[in-house]
Amino acid sequence: MSVLKFTREQFENFVSAMVKSGQSVMAPQAKNGRFAFGPLQSAADLRLDYDVTILPPKKYVLPQTQTLLEFEVGGAFRSVDSSQPMILLGVHPYDVAAISQMDELFSQDQYDKHYMDRRCKMTIVALDVVTPSENVFASSMGTATVRKGYDLLLTVLKDGSVLAEAATEKGQQLLKLAGSSTPASEADLSARKAIWESNEKNLDKHVLKCKPSYLPKLLDHSYEHAVWEEMARLCYSCGSCNQVCPTCYCFDVQDFVNWDLKTGRRQRCWDGCLLENFATVAGNHNFRKDRAARYRHRLYRKGKYVPGKIGGQIACVGCGRCITACTAKIANPVEVYNRLMEDTELG
Ligand code: SF4
Ligand code: SF4
Structure with a gap:
């Protein structure tokens, strides 16, 4: 699919459109000197340069506490559906890989409806790592970059512009919210490739000695x-x-x-x-x-x-x-x- 390029201002307009779209937007924001995923109210609060969030975004597919059903003592019960359309914005590749693993685990054998209902209503916007965290070792685990498991992939280039490539129909739909953008040039794509190659080597604060x-x-x-x-x-x-x-x-x-x-x-x-x-x-x-x-x-x-x-x-x-x-x-x-x-x- 084609790759679009946004200037910083164009990208902020795109994020603002997501916030106004009626879907919940959960995104990394600063929190007491660290970073956490939370409801995004304004594009200005989004931190594309975060290193790692305190808790992973899995909390939106598998909440810390989730009501599965309500019942009458000794009587009837009804399943509770807490799923809602949600944009999970700015997910690092290693967290995308983790959610993909959970998708397999929760859909094989016993299909977990409560997990899968939330997951199916979610649009995942992946984000290539800009700032390595103090203990990341995704380079060793093959998760420094990803090629699947997301709907849209964002890459921030050195000049602050943002490349966006849709991987699914949901990603294409999300891009329709974007205002102006330009097609990425060959030079932009080369710059993205260089970021991928760098992250595949340099997210290596610890190094596993085997494959x-x-x-x-x-x-x-x-x-x-x-x-x-x-x-x-x-x-x-x-x-x-x-x-x-x-x-x-x-x-x-x-x-x-x-x-x-x-x-x-x-x-x-x-x-x-x-x-x-x-x-x-x-x-x-x-x-x-x-x-x-x-x-x-x-x-x-x-x-x-x-x-x-x-x-x-x-x-x-x-x-x-x-x-x-x-x-x-x-x-x-x-x-x-x-x-x-x-x-x-x-x-
Ligand atoms: S390994 Fe560390 S974090 Fe885990 S239970 Fe033990 S003390 Fe707590
Ligand atoms: S480094 Fe590995 S084991 Fe530790 S929190 Fe991350 S995924 Fe889990």
């Missing part, structure tokens, strides 16, 4: 490694590494009875495998009571279990959020996988 595709095999031989116990000794079981992760999708489901004691709602909310009671079941039996087992499980899930469900894709996209969020400084997947690599090579 991501090797991780399932590496983990086949690492279940009893000492690293799990060593790292877990420092772990607070706070679950922050799970909560900030764009590929963690575990949730808990609970019923709440209203004050009238006649009606209630069923909700799901984010859960995390590092939390002590994550694997507790009826009868108060905890299948993963041991901290080291929980610590190991997270890294196995990213590097082996989830890839086994989605054609080998590694469930870590290298956003680096867990590294920043962990007060004990032990959540870095690269550090652990590299340690396993070294010991495997030495062994």
